[in-house]
Amino acid sequence: MRIRDLITVAQTTSPTIEYTEETGFAPLYTVTTEVALAGATSIVVDTISGISATQTITIGDETHTVSSVVAATNTVNIDPIYGLADEMPAGTEVVANDVNPTAEGLVKPQMNVKYELKTVSTKTIASWIPISKQALADAGQLESAINTRLLYTLALSEERQILYGTGAGQDLQGILTNAGIQTYLWSSGEVGDTEIDAIRRAMTLARLAEYPVDAVVLHPTDWENIELQKGTTGRYIWVQVSEGGVMKIWKMPVVDTTAIAVGTFLTGALKLGATLYDQMLASIDVAEQHEDFFTRNMVALRAEERVALANFRPEAFVRGTFDNAPV
16 A cells, blocks of 8 residues: 555546645634633633533633533633633634534524634646666567656656645655644653553544544555564564454554554544545657667656645644654
């Protein structure tokens, strides 16, 4: 499997792709309408629709439990034991990951979804190799040159762009270089966590963004470290049992590729979070008009494609780092 197999691939006839990038999501959204001082145990919001007792809400960057709601004044009382840690100015966002029922005739709660219009253009990824005319006439040699050299190199270059493209110049906007994705450090976990635990905790971060996690991308060296881990009895902790030829970890398919750096992994909702647009599928061209190729009975074999990458939900991805075991 390759990364292309994990993300959505669509065809396009346009060199320019316009799409909306989702920069935030929560089922319930409102804002404070008055200043709430540090230590306060209540806030006044624009609407209390969808908010009720025992619900967990986020006020700014603080998480609190609702103790009661006063509909007449749009007041939300929070757990009186803690109160607000910091002062919250008017206009502070109040969000929740669930919406409670609202009575008929009342204003329905607003969902917290923010969109930003993005425009990307297709980029050309290409490579070529010299080959003799005799090899060109041999179907077996030609097929080998195309599959094991040109198309493989093209696929690997595409993977590096999908992961690390900077978005500048002729680069795609890669997933790992997108400023909106989440990050996870192995060292931030609990004492005793292995690389296997780090991947699982990173998957939870992606899942909390409300998109289903569907894959993990690892460098072959890191995948080797995972498969070779042993317990105190000397037995392997993680024995890879291939199902239909697909490697898996925590029920998710694994792509091991040298396109990703050693010590880095990617997980998240690759299928829903990003789309690769093909303006021109990988194609092969042959020419002998190159330097002295005509006199040497050589030809140039070129493979190229034109693609663009759209990141619809950066938060659906997590860039993990195997820095140090937590202590």
